Amino acid sequence: MHILVTGGCGYVGTSLTLELLKLGMQVTVADIMWFGNYLPGHKNLKVVREDIRNAEAVPMKGVDAVIHLANIANDPCGELDSKLSWEVNVLATMRLAEQAIRNNVKQFIYASSGSVYGVKDEPEVTEDLSLVPISDYNKTKMVSERVLLSYKDDILIQCVRPATVCGYSPRMRLDLSVNMLTIQALANGRITVLGGNQTRPNIHLKDLISVYVHFLKQGSKSEGIYNAGFENLSILDIAKKIVSHVPAEIVVSESNDPRSYRLCSKKLSATGFEPKYRVDDAIQELVKEFKAGNLKNEDKWYNIKTMKNLKI
Numbered sequence: 001m002h003i004l005v006t007g008g009c010g011y012v013g014t015s016l017t018l019e020l021l022k023l024g025m026q027v028t029v030a031d032i033m034w035f036g037n038y039l040p041g042h043k044n045l046k047v048v049r050e051d052i053r054n055a056e057a058v059p060m061k062g063v064d065a066v067i068h069l070a071n072i073a074n075d076p077c078g079e080l081d082s083k084l085s086w087e088v089n090v091l092a093t094m095r096l097a098e099q100a101i102r103n104n105v106k107q108f109i110y111a112s113s114g115s116v117y118g119v120k121d122e123p124e125v126t127e128d129l130s131l132v133p134i135s136d137y138n139k140t141k142m143v144s145e146r147v148l149l150s151y152k153d154d155i156l157i158q159c160v161r162p163a164t165v166c167g168y169s170p171r172m173r174l175d176l177s178v179n180m181l182t183i184q185a186l187a188n189g190r191i192t193v194l195g196g197n198q199t200r201p202n203i204h205l206k207d208l209i210s211v212y213v214h215f216l217k218q219g220s221k222s223e224g225i226y227n228a229g230f231e232n233l234s235i236l237d238i239a240k241k242i243v244s245h246v247p248a249e250i251v252v253s254e255s256n257d258p259r260s261y262r263l264c265s266k267k268l269s270a271t272g273f274e275p276k277y278r279v280d281d282a283i284q285e286l287v288k289e290f291k292a293g294n295l296k297n298e299d300k301w302y303n304i305k306t307m308k309n310l311k312i
Helices: 011-022 075-080 082-102 136-149 177-188 205-221 235-243 279-291 303-308
Strands: 002-006 026-031 045-049 065-068 107-111 156-162 164-166 190-194 199-204 224-228 231-234 249-253
Touching: 002 011, 011 026, 011 205, 065 082, 065 205, 075 082, 075 136, 075 303, 082 107, 082 136, 107 136, 107 205, 136 156, 136 224, 156 205, 164 177, 164 205, 164 279, 177 190, 177 199, 177 235, 177 279, 190 235, 199 205, 199 235, 199 279, 205 224, 231 235, 235 249, 235 279
Parallel strands: 002 026, 002 065, 026 045, 065 107, 107 156, 156 224, 164 199, 190 249
Antiparallel strands: 199 231
16 A cells, blocks of 8 residues: 655654555655754655645555645644635645545545534534634634545545644654653653643544545545544643652643533544554653653754745
């Protein structure tokens, strides 16, 4: 099976690509490499440095499925340049889908976001609830989903709405809640919690990778939109979990971020998927990598800090 992974040099993409190769698949990665490339060479891997806004230049000949991860990720980066976010996250996504259809690609898996729900009071946020995206990033994800689903008669479309991802990757990100708070505890002995009462869903990186592989194997048996998140925790509860592994002071400050929701992934579970990892596993991974000297609190692991230095 030949898989095209856009954004395959990213936090999720790097680990996903390595897993696909381990499973014996042929992988083509298309990535602009703003954040570097941490993929080792492999006989079944082709890495193409390309801006997905140039959709026609993204190689799709002979590709069986696209896993579309490339995007301007998270709220701060989305707000840095709103026009860029809409061009990359929506317009380029539409053009990639059309390019896939022209090349007879059978399956298009899209990495959306659980943040499209905004603020929800319901005890279980399911896929059929209304979307109330707050930020540009959330809005681009919602619109991209709707654009992609308009092609569902021409190509198998699967939209995954992941929770906040946690865990170690060769291309690390420290601007995600569990990862960020853990590195604060490790590097500073102090965790700053903004607000604290907001509930956020979480998913371990290894489980998210398994979700994408699961949908590749499911094929046409599972189409449409699926939540992917299994631990709904308050930010303060995440901090408390961390200090059970790393002695640190917790300092609570005010927050202007009201997003709070409890993701329900029963629809995904009904397809036969079950998670294997938890937030505690992610924390222990990060502690291990930090103590081994493989992880430091560096600017390059924060998307917004890197993007501010780019001349786009």
